[in-house]
Amino acid sequence: MKLIKNHFERLANELMHEIFDYLSSNDLIESFSHLNKRFTIVLSQRLLKIDLSHLTKSQYENLIHIIPSNQINSLKISHKSTINILFRISFNLMNNLQILIISHVTYNDLRYLFEIKNTFLTFQQLHTLKIQSTNFNGLDRERIFVLQKIFSQMPKLRICQIPLMDVNDFDDLIPTFTLEQLIIDYCTTICLGK
Structure with a gap:
């Protein structure tokens, strides 16, 4: 599981936004809010x-x-x-x-x-x-x-x-x-x- 997490974190912000488009905002907030600084920044742009x-x-x-x-x-x-x-x-x-x-x-x-x-x-x-x-x-x-x-x-x-x-x-x-x-x-x- 750690391997997948590391690969996901390496994606460009643009790709993360594309992936996030398929998730509900409720799910995004619950799953990625305060996970780490980068995810918090990416979420703050949406x-x-x-x-x-x-x-x-x-x-x-x-x-x-x-x-x-x-x-x-x-x-x-x-x-x-x-x-x-x-x-x-x-x-x-x-x-x-x-x-x-x-x-x-x-x-x-x-x-x-x-x-x-x-x-x-x-x-x-x-x-x-x-x-x-x-x-x-x-x-x-x-x-x-x-x-x-x-x-x-x-x-x-x-x-x-x-x-x-x-x-x-x-x-x-x-x-x-x-x-x-x-x-x-x-x-x-x-x-x-x-």
């Missing part, structure tokens, strides 16, 4: 696509301490799979975050998240936001608040997926000019006519 959606609470606790937040380019979260995972993530440290996918979250949770000033400043850099499988229970004002934040205060947003729109939601929204693709999971035919 933007990471982190998927927290299928982790247990203990896996999340182990991984979150070694993920370099400033290198996260894409983040996938499932609020259902981990208790309060959404509120324990330091979004304000993710200055390269461009893609955010959140599943199994309520509008109330999103409202709370969007009200945190430093967190929302990070969200203004997003070019893709996907909110999937949201629990539709909640007040209209929570949904409207979240939609207003998305459509009026995310200037770089190009792709947006939202779970539900009501016909009256359009009256309260000022769309962003950069939006290229809007995916609505559930919408009434009246809503589509607007």
